[in-house]
Amino acid sequence: MAVEGKPGADVKGFRSMGNGDDMTDHSHRGVRGSAVWDQVGSILAGRTAALGKTGLDVIDVGGGSGIFAVPLAADGHRVTVVDPSPNALATLRQRASEAGVTDMISAVQGDAAGLGSLVGKESADLVLCHGVLEVVDEPSSALNGIASCLRADALVSIVTAQRNAAVMGKAVAGHLLEARRLLEDPDGRWGASDPLPRRFREPELRSVLADAGFEVEEVHGVRIFTDLVPGPLVDEPADVRALAALEAAAEAVPEMRALAAVLHVIASRR
Numbered sequence: 503m504a505v506e507g508k509p510g511a512d513v514k515g516f517r518s519m520g521n522g523d524d525m526t527d528h529s530h531r532g533v534r535g536s537a538v539w540d541q542v543g544s545i546l547a548g549r550t551a552a553l554g555k556t557g558l559d560v561i562d563v564g565g566g567s568g569i570f571a572v573p574l575a576a577d578g579h580r581v582t583v584v585d586p587s588p589n590a591l592a593t594l595r596q597r598a599s600e601a602g603v604t605d606m607i608s609a610v611q612g613d614a615a616g617l618g619s620l621v622g623k624e625s626a627d628l629v630l631c632h633g634v635l636e637v638v639d640e641p642s643s644a645l646n647g648i649a650s651c652l653r654a655d656a657l658v659s660i661v662t663a664q665r666n667a668a669v670m671g672k673a674v675a676g677h678l679l680e681a682r683r684l685l686e687d688p689d690g691r692w693g694a695s696d697p698l699p700r701r702f703r704e705p706e707l708r709s710v711l712a713d714a715g716f717e718v719e720e721v722h723g724v725r726i727f728t729d730l731v732p733g734p735l736v737d738e739p740a741d742v743r744a745l746a747a748l749e750a751a752a753e754a755v756p757e758m759r760a761l762a763a764v765l766h767v768i769a770s771r772r
């Protein structure tokens with residue numbers, strides 16, 4: 503695996519996120535089997551068939567410790583992870599080595615805004631940008647960086663924390679002042695110690711994507727109920743299956759996705 507950038511170096515714009523702030527939270531089942539994984543898998547299958555390739559060139563911006571990159575590499579895709587965190591890249595190296603996919607993964611220390619120069623313009627069939635737009639300094643700069651490295655007909659998969667779900671979460675936990683702040687704050691934050699710089703609603707996300715020259719192909723709401731149902735109520739396998747079935751059924755109702763913890767958008771360059 504190629505590793506570029508200085509270990510330990512500080513990269514402008516980097517915000518380290520604690521585990522509890524990982525809005526993508528691919529659940530205890532791991533990334534395989536999660537709704538986001540299923541959607542990414544279906545994009546990969548479609549692009550692989552359309553391009554007649556066995557493996558695609560995937561860039562995972564903010565790919566951190568390789569939660570997506572390693573299984574994608576194991577499936578035969580060439581994955582470049584671009585992330586400012588040296589610690590995350592060290593974990594990625596370790597995971598890649600344990601999975602025997604070192605040759606299929608490159609790790610590049612850097613910022614989403616600089617993607618074009620870091621990985622090369624028009625070098626990707628698919629870019630993953632999961633849990634990143636809510637933490638970067640400027641979402642528009644990150645999206646411009648992503649746009650520059652997409653090939654014609656390439657897609658970007660964007661996963662981002664949704665504000666409405668955070669409001670509901672705070673309210674049902676009894677943190678009513680924070681819920682109100684989240685509801686009304688221009689950036690969707692619950693206070694000065696909120697670790698996230700912003701949270702999106704779907705119209706805001708669509709607007710920032712349109713401004714950066716993207717066309718939205720699909721929007722999915724992920725985890726509409728999962729974060730609200732107390733864990734002890736879903737400790738039996740049958741409960742877990744029922745919750746997954748409920749999530750899948752609700753995802754098909756467009757109005758329900760306004761409550762999803764996470765929005766998953768598939769977009770292309772116009």
Ligand SMILES: C[S@@+](CC[C@H](N)C(=O)[O-])C[C@H]1O[C@@H](n2cnc3c(N)ncnc32)[C@H](O)[C@@H]1O
Pocket residue numbers: 514515516517518519523524525526527563564565566567569584585586587590612613614615631632633634637638639
């Ligand atoms: C919440 S984690 C998401 C990790 C992974 N994509 C996932 O879905 O599990 C956010 C990641 O974005 C990275 N990050 C923070 N600022 C960034 C920037 N300016 N450009 C690219 N990645 C950034 C962090 O280092 C971290 O790995």
